[in-house]
Amino acid sequence: MGVEETSPLQERPAPITTSAVLMAASKHIASKCGAQNRAFLDCKRNDPDPERCLRQGQDVTGCVISLLKELNNKCPKAMDAYSKCMDYWTNEFELCRKEQQEFEEACPL
Amino acid sequence: MTEAMLRGQKGLASVKDLPVRQDGPPPGGFPPVRYARRIANSGPSGLAVVLFSSVVIGWGMYQVGQGNLHRRTLKAEKIAARQAILPLIQAEEDARFVREKKKFMEEEAKIMANVPGWKVGENVYNSRRWMPPSTGKIRAEC
Numbered sequence: 001m002g003v004e005e006t007s008p009l010q011e012r013p014a015p016i017t018t019s020a021v022l023m024a025a026s027k028h029i030a031s032k033c034g035a036q037n038r039a040f041l042d043c044k045r046n047d048p049d050p051e052r053c054l055r056q057g058q059d060v061t062g063c064v065i066s067l068l069k070e071l072n073n074k075c076p077k078a079m080d081a082y083s084k085c086m087d088y089w090t091n092e093f094e095l096c097r098k099e100q101q102e103f104e105e106a107c108p109l
Numbered sequence: 110m111t112e113a114m115l116r117g118q119k120g121l122a123s124v125k126d127l128p129v130r131q132d133g134p135p136p137g138g139f140p141p142v143r144y145a146r147r148i149a150n151s152g153p154s155g156l157a158v159v160l161f162s163s164v165v166i167g168w169g170m171y172q173v174g175q176g177n178l179h180r181r182t183l184k185a186e187k188i189a190a191r192q193a194i195l196p197l198i199q200a201e202e203d204a205r206f207v208r209e210k211k212k213f214m215e216e217e218a219k220i221m222a223n224v225p226g227w228k229v230g231e232n233v234y235n236s237r238r239w240m241p242p243s244t245g246k247i248r249a250e251c
Contacts, residue, residue: 017197022194022197023190023194026189026190026191026193026194027190027193029193029194029197030189030190030192030193033193036196037193037195037196040196040199040200041195041196044199047239048239049239050202050203050204050206050207050239051207051210052239053200053203054203054204054207056200057196057199057200057201057203057204058200058204060196060197060200061197061200061201061204064197091190093183093186093187093190094183
């Protein structure tokens with residue numbers, strides 16, 4: 001992989017969460033934010049009222065957004081290429097295996 | 110009479126003495142016509158054909174099975190990805206909904222301020238279960 005550091009002055013923000021970006025990062029989200037997801041879903045199963053699960057929801061949102069920001073700063077090119085491939089092929093994993101492999105090499109799960 | 114003159118046959122008394130001209134077989138007769146079957150008895154035996162076709166069909170079915178297993182893994186991958194993303198999307202929608210509902214309640218309180226005995230945001234159902242609003246979105250943001 002080439003050099004993918006950011007200059008110390010400029011930190012990239014989290015990418016805009018399109019479906020392509022989320023599907024591209026889905027395996028990372030499942031592994032890193034699994035606990036928050038589980039807590040939110042358990043809260044929802046107990047009581048589907050949106051006002052009851054706001055705190056867990058905030059945890060989920062915070063975890064995912066910070067994860068996406070971290071991925072964007074560690075391996076921006078690979079993530080961008082994979083997201084663009086997913087965007088082009090409407091989130092078909094099988095058609096983007098090459099970009100997926102490069103992404104997972106640059107930013108391991 | 111004319112034939113006799115043309116041919117100059119000696120001793121020809123009448124037409125009946127003319128030599129016969131008719132279409133007939135060549136001398137020695139025609140060669141024999143083949144009408145019997147001639148299906149060769151060579152080539153693969155029945156057992157060989159059955160075995161070969163069952164091998165081909167069996168291999169094909171095996172490939173179909175392998176393909177189905179592969180498709181199953183692809184479907185599982187897609188479902189897993191959606192499961193990972195679902196809480197984020199639901200959480201964002203919940204936050205938006207709560208924001209909108211608060212605005213809606215404030216509107217309702219303002220409108221019904223002077224109506225006696227009106228509880229703002231009163232549940233229209235008698236059970237304590239959460240029911241999504243039945244009259245469409247709560248002031249969906251455009």
